Amino acid sequence: MHGMAPVKKATLEHTATFQLGTIGAVVSQRFAEKIEPLGLKPKHVGLLTLLAANPASSQLDMATAMNVAPSLVVRIADQLESLGAIERTRDPDDRRRQTLRLTERGRALFAECASITRDLEADLLAGLQIAERKALIAALRHVAGNLGLAF
């Protein structure tokens, strides 16, 4: 039978670079699967998360914070609005701006996502000592800093 010999891994597999890339992709996908029953995708959660910390933000601010084109925020906000998760209101001080706010339902959805994240976190870190977990998170934050990400 063909194709049964296990495929060998190569040098790059041992670099943190490679591992971070692959793990990141799988984690995101895992998360995406878990939130799908809520009718959400990762970008939706990204916006919900930002709004939880920054109520009444404009769409443009959200776009730059998410590193995404403004036109994409329109669609994401449309979908969240039709889910009843957010409310759009024109900023009375600047009627060009659309201010976004979480609704009660939006807060509930965000809480669900946080809970899902905690579950996933437990899966990811299973078998690591508390000290190891803290070291990992500290190292990740350091790496994020090296990448110019502000955590």
Place this chain on the structure above:
Amino acid sequence: MHGMAPVKKATLEHTATFQLGTIGAVVSQRFAEKIEPLGLKPKHVGLLTLLAANPASSQLDMATAMNVAPSLVVRIADQLESLGAIERTRDPDDRRRQTLRLTERGRALFAECASITRDLEADLLAGLQIAERKALIAALRHVAGNLGLAF
């Protein structure tokens, strides 16, 4: 002036889950930018890497190893072939199979990618002690195991 107040970060930012997802995406993108001048994209490098460790593999084996549809491997292999990086030959023992092999140029390209990865690795881990790096990589491998990834 609007939009100047820094956007606050939220609870999820402190989880390894969130950090891994975001860092993974940024690392992949950084890598993609660096290999772009070579005419390569991440999937191309993925295939090159597999072929470096597994010469004369069939396209289907590569597809399953890469977790990707066979039809996509066709396109990636087409492009690598037109770059002169790989050679396609029918397997004489099973003429349905197309066996892929790195050419000299393919090996050179792969070496370039390995070098780029090393550079990126140095950037990522800058400021971490040797012991911290080892601990990080060990922890990442552990996490990968929890995700069912075989590193």
Place this chain on the structure above:
DNA sequence: TGCAATCATTCACAGTAAGAATGATTGACG
């Protein structure tokens, strides 16, 4: 021999995101 399975390939299609064009509103400046 004939038939189902396998591998590669092509094609049509869905999903995601960016960018350009449009329209409303604002603020600055003559």
Place this chain on the structure above:
DNA sequence: CGTCAATCATTCTTACTGTGAATGATTGCA
């Protein structure tokens, strides 16, 4: 105070990935 450029949201078009279905060649087995 009126014009004009800049800003924000929105729509529409387009590019890019990746999947899945249909096709064709080849194989192995009943």
